[in-house]
Amino acid sequence: MMTKIKKPFFVFNPKSYLYGEELLKLAQKADEMAAKYPEITVMVTVPFADISNIANQTENLIVTAQHIDGITPGRGIGHVLPESVYYAGARAVFLNHAERPLTLTELTKSMQRAQELGIETIVCADSLAEARAIANLKPTAILCEPTELIGTGQTSDESYITATNQVIKEVDENILVMQAAGISTPEDVYRTMKLGADGTGCTSGITNADSPIQMLEEMIVALNQAYQERG
Template sequence: MQIKRPFFVFNPKSYLYGEELLRMAKRADELAGQYPECTVLVTTPFADIANIANNTSHIIVTAQHLDGITPGRGIGHVLPESIYYAGARATFLNHAEKPMALADLAQAMKRAQELGIKTIVCADSVAEAQAIAMLKADVILCEPTELIGTGQTSDQSYIEQTNAAIKAVDPNILTMQAAGIASAEDVYRTIKLGADGTGCTSGITNADSPIQMLEDMIVALNQAYQEEK
């Protein structure tokens, strides 16, 4: 599967697992089928990857992390082949909750690319985003660490500056802006400001109706995209 603009990542972290996560993933899958011009990704804990992949067909099942190891030694690490076999076709890397040294990140990206696993790599500054762009990430998530989970989105200048910095290195890299996304209006605004994609965690998991919020956000994503055409 290819990630294309516009895309939305539902990233429930460790808030959801098992049957509740499967229920949300199935709804995301239905919405991805309903809006085929939008790419929808759902991250899952490692133990849930196979269950989600086996019960969906339109979303891109996404791992929370992988390590740059090859089959052999590496107990406790995440083998890229294992998540690919389970059904993951994308992975987050260098999230603020799972930061990586540059050498480890580069090796993890290399292994993901060898297997055809798309990389969504997090950067918390313009300089870091440019460095990651040089490593040929598929998607760069530009997310100031201090805004994660606050409900406060990145301002227009930050979004425009990071988008421009990444595209100057490689125009084919997709930019994701997701800091503080808490409503469908935030999703609409972020795409209108030029981001290729966005995503959400607590704005969905903590909503009165998580499924309704997920739907509202994907509808807003599609609306912003359709208005650009």
């Protein structure tokens, strides 16, 4: 099982579009691609109820939780206990996504709990100012994704990608930068990586494709090609 995010990386984030057997098939394809391209970190974000199944039937992915709460074992019915997702097999987590936003206090607590357990953190930021603020919290990676572009098929423009890359690296050059707004084709993946991102990812571009498995494969191939060409 992979446990550390290294660049370049690709995240397949099926949100709540997939579950069970259909999700497993795509996760196993992602696992196959991760084995084929060991220099790429491949991640799949997984609904909580599917984490254990996916983790038990893959070897080369970083299985990623969609959220955790900043709580410790004890009271907290209906919350997401970090120890629970770790036990199930998740080794990374998304935090502060536009569909699951957190206050600064909540984000800080969730990140602290993740770091205590050795869970990698990918924290979402929808503006330059938010990216700068989050960088000071020292996540593993920051997903720079303007909320208004999510799911639109419209990618971030070159100036936004360049500016957010620069702002984050100025705070801490070790923080990985993920750019994924509107990614819907292998060409989008290629362009985004050529502009300097450490990683990218996709949801509906894969889940809504005629062949999700083929689209997933083509996107990872495109990421590898762009990163290799960057040298």
